Amino acid sequence: MEGVEYIYDEHGRIKGVIVPPELWEKIKERLFEPSKYRGIYKGKKDLEKSLRELRSEWERDF
Structure with a gap:
């Protein structure tokens, strides 16, 4: 370039x-700017960190 x-x-x-x-x-x-979108991702600067945190809420030890 x-x-x-x-x-x-x-x-x-x-x-x-x-x-x-x-x-x-x-x-x-x-x-991609998550803050442009509504919902739980609005205002999130580190989307990957937020997604990891959400994932850990669903992981269970059965």
């Missing part, structure tokens, strides 16, 4: 990426 720059560590592994603002705006539109 044009304009995307990669930052590498001393071992050649990618440690970061610099993305042009125009591309970031396109990417940002695709990100």
Whole structure:
């Protein structure tokens, strides 16, 4: 992709990426924001953590 720059560590592994603002705006539109939806997920910032907590409520030792 044009304009995307990669930052590498001393071992050649990618440690970061610099993305042009125009591309970031396109990417940002695709990100899932649970706070946009109603119900139990409204206002949740860490959806995966919330889902794990809900799952643990249903796990039973029979």
